[in-house]
Amino acid sequence: MTATGLVQFDDWVDLYADRVETMRSSAVRDLFAAASRSDIISLSGGMPDIRKLPLDEVAEVTANAVREEGVAGLQYGDTQGRLQTKELICSLMTDVGIEITPDDLTVTTGAQQALDLLAKTFVNPGDLIITEGPTYLGALQAFSAYQPEVLTIEMDSQGMRTDILEAELKKRGKRCAKFLYTIPDFNNPAGVTMSLERRKHLLELSHEYEILIVEDDPYGRLRFEGEPIDRLRSMDDQVIYLGTVSKMFAPGLRTGWVIAPLPIRQKINLVKQGTDLCGSALCQVIVEHYFNTTDWRSTLGSMIDKYRERRNAMLAALREYFPPEASWTEPVGGFFVWVTLPEYLDTPQLLNIALDNGVTFVPGDGCYPAKSGKGKNAMRIAFCYEEPEKIREAIRRLSLVIEERMALYRAFRDAGAL
Amino acid sequence: MTATGLVQFDDWVDLYADRVETMRSSAVRDLFAAASRSDIISLSGGMPDIRKLPLDEVAEVTANAVREEGVAGLQYGDTQGRLQTKELICSLMTDVGIEITPDDLTVTTGAQQALDLLAKTFVNPGDLIITEGPTYLGALQAFSAYQPEVLTIEMDSQGMRTDILEAELKKRGKRCAKFLYTIPDFNNPAGVTMSLERRKHLLELSHEYEILIVEDDPYGRLRFEGEPIDRLRSMDDQVIYLGTVSKMFAPGLRTGWVIAPLPIRQKINLVKQGTDLCGSALCQVIVEHYFNTTDWRSTLGSMIDKYRERRNAMLAALREYFPPEASWTEPVGGFFVWVTLPEYLDTPQLLNIALDNGVTFVPGDGCYPAKSGKGKNAMRIAFCYEEPEKIREAIRRLSLVIEERMALYRAFRDAGAL
Numbered sequence: 001m002t003a004t005g006l007v008q009f010d011d012w013v014d015l016y017a018d019r020v021e022t023m024r025s026s027a028v029r030d031l032f033a034a035a036s037r038s039d040i041i042s043l044s045g046g047m048p049d050i051r052k053l054p055l056d057e058v059a060e061v062t063a064n065a066v067r068e069e070g071v072a073g074l075q076y077g078d079t080q081g082r083l084q085t086k087e088l089i090c091s092l093m094t095d096v097g098i099e100i101t102p103d104d105l106t107v108t109t110g111a112q113q114a115l116d117l118l119a120k121t122f123v124n125p126g127d128l129i130i131t132e133g134p135t136y137l138g139a140l141q142a143f144s145a146y147q148p149e150v151l152t153i154e155m156d157s158q159g160m161r162t163d164i165l166e167a168e169l170k171k172r173g174k175r176c177a178k179f180l181y182t183i184p185d186f187n188n189p190a191g192v193t194m195s196l197e198r199r200k201h202l203l204e205l206s207h208e209y210e211i212l213i214v215e216d217d218p219y220g221r222l223r224f225e226g227e228p229i230d231r232l233r234s235m236d237d238q239v240i241y242l243g244t245v246s247k248m249f250a251p252g253l254r255t256g257w258v259i260a261p262l263p264i265r266q267k268i269n270l271v272k273q274g275t276d277l278c279g280s281a282l283c284q285v286i287v288e289h290y291f292n293t294t295d296w297r298s299t300l301g302s303m304i305d306k307y308r309e310r311r312n313a314m315l316a317a318l319r320e321y322f323p324p325e326a327s328w329t330e331p332v333g334g335f336f337v338w339v340t341l342p343e344y345l346d347t348p349q350l351l352n353i354a355l356d357n358g359v360t361f362v363p364g365d366g367c368y369p370a371k372s373g374k375g376k377n378a379m380r381i382a383f384c385y386e387e388p389e390k391i392r393e394a395i396r397r398l399s400l401v402i403e404e405r406m407a408l409y410r411a412f413r414d415a416g417a418l
Numbered sequence: 419m420t421a422t423g424l425v426q427f428d429d430w431v432d433l434y435a436d437r438v439e440t441m442r443s444s445a446v447r448d449l450f451a452a453a454s455r456s457d458i459i460s461l462s463g464g465m466p467d468i469r470k471l472p473l474d475e476v477a478e479v480t481a482n483a484v485r486e487e488g489v490a491g492l493q494y495g496d497t498q499g500r501l502q503t504k505e506l507i508c509s510l511m512t513d514v515g516i517e518i519t520p521d522d523l524t525v526t527t528g529a530q531q532a533l534d535l536l537a538k539t540f541v542n543p544g545d546l547i548i549t550e551g552p553t554y555l556g557a558l559q560a561f562s563a564y565q566p567e568v569l570t571i572e573m574d575s576q577g578m579r580t581d582i583l584e585a586e587l588k589k590r591g592k593r594c595a596k597f598l599y600t601i602p603d604f605n606n607p608a609g610v611t612m613s614l615e616r617r618k619h620l621l622e623l624s625h626e627y628e629i630l631i632v633e634d635d636p637y638g639r640l641r642f643e644g645e646p647i648d649r650l651r652s653m654d655d656q657v658i659y660l661g662t663v664s665k666m667f668a669p670g671l672r673t674g675w676v677i678a679p680l681p682i683r684q685k686i687n688l689v690k691q692g693t694d695l696c697g698s699a700l701c702q703v704i705v706e707h708y709f710n711t712t713d714w715r716s717t718l719g720s721m722i723d724k725y726r727e728r729r730n731a732m733l734a735a736l737r738e739y740f741p742p743e744a745s746w747t748e749p750v751g752g753f754f755v756w757v758t759l760p761e762y763l764d765t766p767q768l769l770n771i772a773l774d775n776g777v778t779f780v781p782g783d784g785c786y787p788a789k790s791g792k793g794k795n796a797m798r799i800a801f802c803y804e805e806p807e808k809i810r811e812a813i814r815r816l817s818l819v820i821e822e823r824m825a826l827y828r829a830f831r832d833a834g835a836l
Contacts, residue, residue, distance in 0.1 A: 074668035242799035263428035
């Protein structure tokens with residue numbers, strides 16, 4: 001239906017490329033409009049709480065950025081990104097134990113673009129990519145445009161089950177996959193963190209089987225307790241590393257980066273030329289000024305305190321309201337909890353009822369490759385955006401929706417109708 | 419060679435996707451670094467003269483944008499773009515005779531991204547795309563990632579030779595191409611403008627042979643004299659139209675748009691999700707504030723006056739310095755002049771000598787599909803960025819380089835060595 005209510009036939013339906021057929025819309029994106037409705041409590045988006053940023057300071061920073069470097073910032077920029085931005089990123093990386101020079105990275109239009117560029121650079125239709133299962137739905141979406149086979153490796157509370165990975169690699173052999181994509185810290189959507197032991201095992205396997213590792217680290221700085229675990233890239237400079245300012249500053253600036261060995265990065269730069277010529281130089285200048293001239297560490301610190309409170313509120317509410325048949329992860333950082341429900345429940349269906357009850361979440365099936373059929377009884381719930389009392393209320397509402405469906409199932413089963 | 423001077427072997431060379439093999443780096447991008455050297459006069463980039471923007475005003479606009487709409491601007495945005503940005507674009511489109519509603523368009527990360535999204539949506543390897551010859555090298559680069567066949571249609575002073583197009587379509591039949599890409603106004607790189615008669619003929623052919631038309635209009639508002647000619651989209655709402663603020667405001671904001679029939683736009687939105695989630699909401703807010711609160715028409719008017727002066731300087735210098743064997747186009751708007759040299763001259767080679775003499779330009783071969791072998795004796799020279807006296811000096815230097823090569827050729831020929 002069009003906006004005017006007329007059915008519009010698609011005269012071009014036979015013209016679309018094959019890749020479009022396998023693409024699915026992201027539930028997060030589809031829920032984006034709903035999330036801005038005031039009657040909805042959103043547990044769906046991985047949105048940082050921008051409301052906590054010092055907006056007046058950001059406004060001033062931004063004006064200074066234009067005044068001081070507007071001529072460069074408003075012009076086309078280098079495809080690889082501004083040198084000053086790269087220098088800033090190098091210093092941010094030192095914080096997390098990754099020692100690089102500006103020559104080791106390319107600035108991308110958000111880390112999402114880096115996912116697209118990597119798949120565009122490496123994947124022919126039918127090529128294998130390995131990911132965690134569940135994994136970031138935006139990564140699956142980016143990859144799907146290039147029609148890969150996606151093999152998912154289960155996780156437990158210690159992150160990716162590298163023993164399962166090893167068995168798969170043994171079966172498939174060297175260079176069986178174009179790359180392995182992992183989110184070791186505070187996994188999206190699973191909320192678990194890969195242990196140091198598993199990280200070391202993963203790196204060993206990557207060398208033994210010659211598999212490129214792509215480490216995606218949007219949440220790594222958002223740790224609520226405990227000591228940081230070494231980044232894969234800090235232990236092995238063959239690892240491709242993706243970073244972003246989206247969670248530590250602001251996603252609206254679409255500034256991410258990819259660190260990769262030079263020959264790969266040259267290919268990525270070439271591919272990026274055709275994709276968008278260059279990222280926004282103005283956004284890069286603003287990012288530089290924000291990190292170089294404000295007390296961003298203290299701003300981020302307060303935001304982490306907020307996220308910790310909200311995580312606590314969510315876990316407490318889950319314990320209080322959710323039925324014993326449900327289980328969930330207990331993240332020590334990041335934005336997400338992953339809930340597993342009884343197998344007979346269908347979270348894409350539940351979402352419609354939850355929406356009627358004023359709550360959104362992400363159904364788990366979107367976090368697995370489409371044809372796997374997995375994740376239908378799971379959900380990703382985000383604690384990053386709403387205040388504790390709202391989170392508590394959302395979990396209460398969700399629990400009612402779930403229990404109603406469970407009661408319905410039991411009634412059908414007891415009546416012999418199943 | 420790496421930055422440290424060591425040869426770095428590419429351990430991953432057998433892992434890259436097939437599409438990477440056919441990609442070429444853009445001369446414009448490669449020359450980007452050279453263009454910022456102070457000893458170089460750049461006739462290569464299509465860079466608007468940002469130095470003429472009222473930077474203090476833009477700084478203030480930007481600060482207001484953050485203060486008033488920072489919470490939305492710094493957050494993730496709608497994949498399709500902000501409603502307010504779309505409303506602004508609708509009013510900008512009314513100026514050029516295109517009547518649309520916000521439901522008719524998607525905001526893209528520069529119009530370059532729209533080219534990528536269109537090819538990603540429509541093109542399987544081996545599919546046909548039709549373009550003008552020569553055409554925008556960034557479009558060829560965007561398309562090449564999806565491995566199309568590209569058919570180029572010659573132009574003359576009236577734009578695309580639609581009689582040649584008609585003969586090709588007759589031969590190939592209905593729906594033989596996924597789309598036809600054209601830059602009717604002040605073509606990049608050719609500098610010519612399609613006549614109204616040709617536009618009408620093109621639209622007739624598009625219906626007769628069911629070929630989607632993609633009208634790219636970055637320069638349309640930069641007319642130096644004469645009356646505007648109806649945009650294709652203003653005559654036919656099946657035309658896909660690409661716009662951008664890059665030339666009328668600033669490329670550093672990476673804000674473009676695509677107008678397309680709803681079913682196509684739905685596909686484009688889906689494809690965009692995986693590509694970069696959403697454009698920068700902050701850039702969109704800044705664009706809104708710039709166009710809604712400053713006297714941008716008068717700013718643009720002064721910039722057009724500058725471009726006209728520079729065009730005049732370039733054409734006068736060409737007449738004064740270039741040899742009679744050279745010919746060139748006479749644009750009535752936009753940024754570019756296309757020069758054709760004797761067939762035995764090779765402009766990619768000439769560029770190296772020109773660089774040594776402090777001038778850059780774009781060799782013509784990049785403006786044709788790689789395997790066509792065309793354009794080697796042509797060059798695109800841009801008058802948008804340098805002051806008249808520098809343009810004059812650059813043309814003088816170029817003429818010396820050209821005449822030296824011509825003299826060398828004649829000497830070889832007269833010695834019987836050719």
